[in-house]
Amino acid sequence: MSTPDLKEFQEQVSELLLRHRSVLDVLSKFQQSNAAVHRSTVKAVTECGCIEVNAGKQHFTQDMTLSDARQVLDSHMSGRLCENCREIVGAEIGKNLFYLASLCNLLELDLQQIVSDESRKCSTLGLFNLS
Ligand SMILES: [Zn+2]
Incomplete structure (x- = not known):
């Protein structure tokens, strides 16, 4: 089976959406899956240890x-993420994408088009306008 593009993925999600028909259900699942992405990344630091965080002030100026x-x-x-953490974080991002596609379906938004529009913005705005 070849990798589906975003349009095919969104259609596939639409067929599975029966259980999550309510926009409220999809919104809460989307947010929950987002928290799971954060949590799995934090666990790579605090439980596995394959990545470490050491933060300080960014010394950045406009010029x-x-x-x-x-x-x-x-x-x-x-x-860098070890193989195990890479798998776990990747799976959580996958679930997050599922609910993102579900939300797009309910709101009749075209995910492929959104990615294309955003990609165009990235190439025209440049680095400093994206913050
Ligand atoms: Zn790890």
Whole structure:
């Protein structure tokens, strides 16, 4: 089976939406799945330890060039997700996408179109306008 594009994914989700027909149910599931993405990332830090967080103030000024900014701005994170955590975080992001697609279905929004529009904005706005 080939990987579905966003349009096919959204249609597939629509067929499975019977159990989550109510917009209230979908909204609460969407938010819950978002919290699960956060939680699985935090657990990679606090329970597994494959990534570490060490945060401080970002020393960023408006007059910096893009290459200056890339050198100065810190992700506040070191390490990489191990295979196990990668699987867990990825699965939670998958559930989050499911409920995002469900919400789009209920609101009659085209997820593929939204991604295309956002991608166009990313390429025209540039780095500093996205914050
Ligand atoms: Zn891990």
